[in-house]
Amino acid sequence: MTYLLLLAEFFKIGLFAIGGGLVTVPFLFDLTDRYDWFSKAELTNMIAVSESTPGPIGVNMATFAGFNAAGVWGGIIATFGLVLPSVIIMIMVAKMMSKYSCNVRVHNVLSGIRPAVLALILYAGLQVAKISITGSLEIVVFVGLLAMMRLWKQSPIIYLCLSAIVGIVLRL
Amino acid sequence: MRELWKLFELFFKIGLFTFGGGYAMLPLLRAEVVEKRKFITEQELLDLYSIGQCTPGIISINVATFIGYQQKKIWGAVAATLGIVLPSVIIITLLASVLQKFTDNRYVAYAFAGIRVCVAALIADVVYDLAKKNLNNYFAAAIFIAAMILLVWLDISAVLLVLLAGMVALAAGEIKRIRK
Numbered sequence: 001m002t003y004l005l006l007l008a009e010f011f012k013i014g015l016f017a018i019g020g021g022l023v024t025v026p027f028l029f030d031l032t033d034r035y036d037w038f039s040k041a042e043l044t045n046m047i048a049v050s051e052s053t054p055g056p057i058g059v060n061m062a063t064f065a066g067f068n069a070a071g072v073w074g075g076i077i078a079t080f081g082l083v084l085p086s087v088i089i090m091i092m093v094a095k096m097m098s099k100y101s102c103n104v105r106v107h108n109v110l111s112g113i114r115p116a117v118l119a120l121i122l123y124a125g126l127q128v129a130k131i132s133i134t135g136s137l138e139i140v141v142f143v144g145l146l147a148m149m150r151l152w153k154q155s156p157i158i159y160l161c162l163s164a165i166v167g168i169v170l171r172l
Numbered sequence: 173m174r175e176l177w178k179l180f181e182l183f184f185k186i187g188l189f190t191f192g193g194g195y196a197m198l199p200l201l202r203a204e205v206v207e208k209r210k211f212i213t214e215q216e217l218l219d220l221y222s223i224g225q226c227t228p229g230i231i232s233i234n235v236a237t238f239i240g241y242q243q244k245k246i247w248g249a250v251a252a253t254l255g256i257v258l259p260s261v262i263i264i265t266l267l268a269s270v271l272q273k274f275t276d277n278r279y280v281a282y283a284f285a286g287i288r289v290c291v292a293a294l295i296a297d298v299v300y301d302l303a304k305k306n307l308n309n310y311f312a313a314a315i316f317i318a319a320m321i322l323l324v325w326l327d328i329s330a331v332l333l334v335l336l337a338g339m340v341a342l343a344a345g346e347i348k349r350i351r352k
Contacts, residue, residue: 016335019231030331109338109345118306128291129292167285
């Protein structure tokens with residue numbers, strides 16, 4: 001039963017998460033409200049691991065979330081569900097026209113979806129902040145990290161490693 | 173069969189060596205499919221990215237499926253997609269099973285407390301960049317504010333919000349066209 005639910009939920013995410021990178025995150029936060037597959041804190045840890053391991057973040061997140069929910073097969077089924085809409089739709093697109101371009105209506109729809117997705121990611125960020133920034137020490141670390149990201153633009157892995165060390169040293 | 177295996181191998185390599193997916197994949201993809209193998213031209217690759225952006229799903233999967241289909245039809249699409257997904261599935265499954273054993277350790281818990289703060293900062297960083305790029309007109313700003321209100325006060329689901337925003341934008345576009 002969990003397998004079927006995983007397949008359905010991740011198929012839905014594959015169908016509605018338009019874009020790349022972190023767009024799957026808000027959809028996964030939605031899952032924490034409806035199932036006990038993983039907590040919001042576990043989900044936040046997953047984001048960190050997915051950003052610092054090879055492969056597309058969305059796929060990493062699906063495998064991780066599925067594994068946490070139902071073991072090895074859970075990970076495989078969740079990933080399969082996430083990928084399936086892409087495969088079906090892209091084959092249709094490739095078949096229908098060799099020279100497909102976004103038409104005016106598709107363009108219009110996207111002009112509304114993009115700011116909505118931005119709101120979704122911001123809202124997910126607020127949920128992450130609520131569980132991770134629990135005291136004044138964390139606020140200082142957060143501001144410091146964000147300032148470094150804006151100024152230096154390094155790979156996320158560097159900041160994640162740094163923050164792990166800071167967490168151990170400061171006993172967060 | 174040999175060509176299918178080559179497609180699988182190519183995208184397995186791309187999945188294994190890109191961190192972050194989507195745009196992070198572009199340089200490696202260009203080197204392999206445009207310059208080395210000449211599957212598609214530079215312009216076609218860029219077109220493919222814009223198609224990937226306006227179709228549902230993760231961009232990197234969309235690109236892999238499309239190139240695979242172009243080369244070897246359905247089985248090419250399956251081979252390419254399997255290739256790009258497999259490194260993630262293997263690595264994450266191994267890592268997740270190891271991580272589960274260590275989460276009780278005190279120092280691992282401290283490290284992850286630090287990492288979670290970093291994730292909050294990473295998301296804030298992405299939101300800032302996306303806002304600069306996407307909130308450049310009144311319509312986008314209005315949708316963004318309305319979406320935040322729906323999320324914070326009504327706890328609307330992500331799927332419903334995407335559907336709603338798409339429909340509102342479609343309707344707004346049609347009204348604009350009729351007026352012209």
